Amino acid sequence: METSQFQQSISQGYACQGPAILLGTAMLEGSPIPQTPITIPLKSINRHGLIAGATGTGKTKTVQLLTELLSKQGIPSLLMDLKGDLSGLAAAGTPHPKIDDRMKTIDSSWQPQAFPVTLLSISQQPGVQLRSTLNNFGPILLSQLLDLNDTQAGILSVVFKYCEDQQLPLIDLADLKAVLNYLSNDGKAEIEKNYGHFSTVSTGALIRKLLELEQQQADLFFGEPAFDVNDLLQKNSANQGSINILRLNDLTDRPKLFATFMLNLLNDVYRTFPEIGDPEKPKLVMIIDEGHLIFNHASKAVLNTIETIIKLIRSKGVGIIFCTQNPTDIPASVLSQLGLKIQHALRAFTAKDRKAIKLTAENYPISEYYNTVDIITALGIGEALVTALDERGRPTPLAVTLLQAPSSRMAPLTDSEVIALSHQSSLVAKYRQRINRKTAYEQLQQRNKKSSQKVSSDRENRKKTTKKNNESLPSQLGKSKLVRQLLNTFVREVTRAVLRMLGIKNKRR
Secondary structure, eight states, X not given: OHHHXXXXXXXXXXXXXXXXEEEXXXXXXXXXXXXXXXXXXXXXXXXXEEEEOOTTSSHHHHHHHHHHHHHHTTOOEEEEESSXXXXXXXXXXXXXXXXXXXXXXXXXXXXXXXXXXXXXXXSSSSSXXXXXXXXXXXXXXXXXXXXXXXXXXXXXXXXXXXXXXXXXXXXXXXXXXXHHHHHHTTTHHHHHHXXXXXXXXXXXXXXXXXXXXXXXXXXGGBSSXXXXXXXXXXXXXXXXXXXXXXXXXXXXXXHHHHHHHHHHHXXXXXXXXXXXXXXXSOSEEEEEETTHHHHTTOOHHHHHXXXXXXXXXXXXXXXXXXXXXXXXXXXXXXXXXXXXXXXXXXXXXXXXXXXXXXXXXXXXXXXXXXXXXXXXXXXXXXXXXXXXXXXXXXXXOOEEEEEOOOSBOSSOOOHHHHHHHHHHOHHHHHHHSOOOOSOHHHHHHHHHHHHHHXXXXXXXXXXXXXXXXXXOHHHHHHTOHHHXXXXXXXXXXXXXXXXXXXXXXXXXX
């Protein structure tokens, strides 16, 4: 009787009239229950989501599966791949008897399949080179990236305002350093007159932090052409949504760099995409691996920005799914906005772990069929607790789910396969070459050159004036033609007078 009630509860809770994706089948007391498909309506995907679980419990494979299902529905996605595990989406999977058994249990078929993948990079890895300008980044995100104090952040905001007023484009780090150097020297009076006191000590600290950022190779993703987020929306000839994989495995030791760039990309999508209301399926789904890195050390202003974007971006047709080890890694204000939750197993090795599991269990609907605290620690690989929103926006019943197996390769591509795949993308050529237009750096160089020429000219004029003023009266008089004529006449007459006197004396003798 309990099984039939469970079947009825799950069937009703996960029934969909519109387009949906099949995650798997529900389980009860450790066994899959037939005729209990766990389907997620596409209409609810832009209500965002969470994939959580301890290391090795299957989170990456769930991301892979979810991305495949979305691609089949013509929905593009953007994946943040910090571990380099997801490139296998571009290659077909390998058949295995265990996969056949699982899919038979779920009452679904399995065919190996490769998906349209575009590799992206913000470093020097193969793929489409993502760049952004400092103007797009803005002073708030840049302050977070540079770890500035309030005084330094205030100065940075003033610099951005000055460049906006003076129409000085801030594109890369060289531009910002050029402006800071100018305002610390020749432009100091100008900035203090119009914008207030400008501390040269804080300016020096800012320039040193920019140098540190350059040493982390952050200058690679500041520049033009800036990446157009509309390029994420591509589909192939079979109308499958493109899977855009941002490979970040070489930035694991620079998490703040990744987190800040991710926030900038999220902000670009929010600002660029038009309002489309409540679509039947999302326009784009962003899956952020190691999502907690975005929130670590984030300032209050940044957290407020993230919360606002999460709330409003769904009307742009964009769904955001965070992937992390524990739901408590995500701030409560953001966690409350996530409609889809896929919870893999957590491990209770310590008292702190057990406390965290109890707290995690409170984030899920109460179920008469499961003890959530116990279930979370007993889930096997490929099994997860699932709850979502139905087509009317109501939470679905909590269900332990046996998930489908991905159709693509469950291992990353080889280096040669990565290079070959990156060469296939039309976007690689579009973003390969940097554009060097006349930005703040060049304009200030030209301004300094003109200023130097003016200084040299003024100095030469001063030299001439000083030389003229220092000349003796005789030398100045000697340059006059009239004076020279008078002197010549005077000398001639004096000479004649002397000769006459000498002539008289000689006669007398």
